[in-house]
Amino acid sequence: MFERIREIIADQTGKDADEITMETNVKTDLEADSLDLFQIINDIEDEFDVKIENVEGIETVGDVVKLVESSKE
Amino acid sequence: MYYSKITATGACVPDMIVTNDDLAKIVDTNDEWISSRSGIKRRHFSKGENTSDIAAGVAKELIKKASVDPLDIDLIIVASVSADYTTPSTACLVQGIIGAQNAVAFDIGAACSGFIFGLSIADKYIKSGIYKNAIVIGAEVLSKYLDFEDRGTCVLFGDGAAGVFVERTEERIGLLAEEMGSDGAKGMALTAGHSPAGNAFNDTSRQAKREIYMDGRAIFDFATRTVPKSVKRLMEKAEVTADDLDFVLPHQANSRIVEIISRKLKIPMDKFYMNMDKYGNTSSASIPIALNEMVEKGIIKVGSVGVLTGFGAGLTWGSMLIKF
Numbered sequence: 001m002f003e004r005i006r007e008i009i010a011d012q013t014g015k016d017a018d019e020i021t022m023e024t025n026v027k028t029d030l031e032a033d034s035l036d037l038f039q040i041i042n043d044i045e046d047e048f049d050v051k052i053e054n055v056e057g058i059e060t061v062g063d064v065v066k067l068v069e070s071s072k073e
Numbered sequence: 074m075y076y077s078k079i080t081a082t083g084a085c086v087p088d089m090i091v092t093n094d095d096l097a098k099i100v101d102t103n104d105e106w107i108s109s110r111s112g113i114k115r116r117h118f119s120k121g122e123n124t125s126d127i128a129a130g131v132a133k134e135l136i137k138k139a140s141v142d143p144l145d146i147d148l149i150i151v152a153s154v155s156a157d158y159t160t161p162s163t164a165c166l167v168q169g170i171i172g173a174q175n176a177v178a179f180d181i182g183a184a185c186s187g188f189i190f191g192l193s194i195a196d197k198y199i200k201s202g203i204y205k206n207a208i209v210i211g212a213e214v215l216s217k218y219l220d221f222e223d224r225g226t227c228v229l230f231g232d233g234a235a236g237v238f239v240e241r242t243e244e245r246i247g248l249l250a251e252e253m254g255s256d257g258a259k260g261m262a263l264t265a266g267h268s269p270a271g272n273a274f275n276d277t278s279r280q281a282k283r284e285i286y287m288d289g290r291a292i293f294d295f296a297t298r299t300v301p302k303s304v305k306r307l308m309e310k311a312e313v314t315a316d317d318l319d320f321v322l323p324h325q326a327n328s329r330i331v332e333i334i335s336r337k338l339k340i341p342m343d344k345f346y347m348n349m350d351k352y353g354n355t356s357s358a359s360i361p362i363a364l365n366e367m368v369e370k371g372i373i374k375v376g377s378v379g380v381l382t383g384f385g386a387g388l389t390w391g392s393m394l395i396k397f
Contacts, residue, residue: 035329038293
């Protein structure tokens with residue numbers, strides 16, 4: 001799952017997927033603003049067929065992965 | 074069979090221009106933050122002109138450009154969410170100002186889709202043979218609904234009005250196809266002008282939420298998912314492809330949203346017209362303001378074919394295929 005999420009994030013932010021880890025900070029490392037994050041979450045929702053309600057408090061790529069995992073349960 | 078041909082476009086915006094830097098003086102924001110997230114650099118704000126004043130300004134311009142006698146105008150529709158009064162309607166105020174005594178005048182409320190919905194209604198009256206012409210205006214003074222302590226919303230909106238004069242023709246031109254929809258279940262994602270039911274016999278202490286409230290993610294989600302689907306359905310219905318379109322004119326809410334719509338539709342950005350940098354989001358007025366600008370710049374010429382697509386509070390959306 002991380003691999004696919006990483007690709008989606010790389011695609012939206014224009015960064016190199018290899019440089020994205022679970023610890024990568026969405027705002028400071030990827031320079032993603034709220035609209036980038038909204039689009040990343042939408043693409044993830046479509047990819048994994050989940051509904052992610054609360055995006056407040058997302059800081060790292062790891063937070064995104066955890067949100068997707070909890071949404072799948 | 075009758076069609077509704079757009080024979081004139083017009084716009085009227087308040088003179089006062091407020092830049093992002095001007096806003097940064099009264100609210101914690103800056104030009105880079107606003108323009109990178111929305112594409113907006115400045116907007117017009119009322120200096121006292123109300124919605125009916127600028128709507129009447131548009132009507133006068135349409136009368137002049139279409140060389141029509143006000144007494145010959147059949148129908149006046151104003152789309153607005155920021156009317157001067159609950160009653161009389163803005164359309165009736167406009168009717169009074171321009172002296173169109175023989176017209177039927179009423180307002181409609183469909184927020185940022187309002188101009189599209191209004192044009193659709195006018196088209197049905199014309200298609201049915203009931204009326205031979207109509208003025209359709211989108212007019213907003215949204216600044217009176219802005220919370221200047223909410224930096225997430227007060228920077229996004231602006232004031233302005235614009236519209237079109239449509240006339241009956243037997244030529245296959247004007248409004249050729251449409252696709253509209255609403256999703257009231259998500260209505261609370263974008264609200265303004267809340268008016269609680271207080272009176273002398275019940276608790277009147279409940280606070281009205283008058284200012285614009287927006288759930289940014291919900292609206293982003295709606296706009297980037299629903300609008301591409303609406304335009305796609307319209308194009309299928311009308312049997313046109315991206316190559317057949319000279320332009321796509323979306324509601325001017327946010328340039329980033331427009332870029333996503335372009336990507337999802339696989340229609341290149343150079344076909345999308347944007348002017349939110351100068352006006353911000355003027356709700357029902359945004360599409361006609363841009364339409365008028367495109368006509369004035371010669372981007373839209375006789376024979377041009379394009380899509381208008383509005384989306385906004387309600388939630389509502391509407392897309393139209395038009396030929397000039």
